[in-house]
Amino acid sequence: MTQDFQPGREMSNEVDAKTARERAKAIAEQRRAERRNRKRKCVVCSVEESDKTPLTAHPEGIGPACKDEVTCLSRKAASGR
Numbered sequence: 001m002t003q004d005f006q007p008g009r010e011m012s013n014e015v016d017a018k019t020a021r022e023r024a025k026a027i028a029e030q031r032r033a034e035r036r037n038r039k040r041k042c043v044v045c046s047v048e049e050s051d052k053t054p055l056t057a058h059p060e061g062i063g064p065a066c067k068d069e070v071t072c073l074s075r076k077a078a079s080g081r
């Protein structure tokens with residue numbers, strides 16, 4: 001029985017494709033993580049997003065804004081802007 005096809009080569013091609021896919025996936029995941037880690041700031045009072053000051057999309061679509069509007073507005077007033 002002769003083996004014209006090269007099973008080893010086939011396998012390595014498969015591995016390469018898999019590796020490339022895994023790498024692309026890893027990069028995509030990394031970018032997603034970076035985006036998640038990047039600090040967003042409230043467009044109204046410019047406080048950084050944190051557990052204490054969760055941000056949400058501003059109702060007018062101008063960007064991220066504090067979920068707690070009352071605290072946000074008082075913070076804005078306190079910062080004098």
Ligand SMILES: [Zn+2]
Nearest residue numbers: 042045066072
């Ligand atoms: Zn705010």
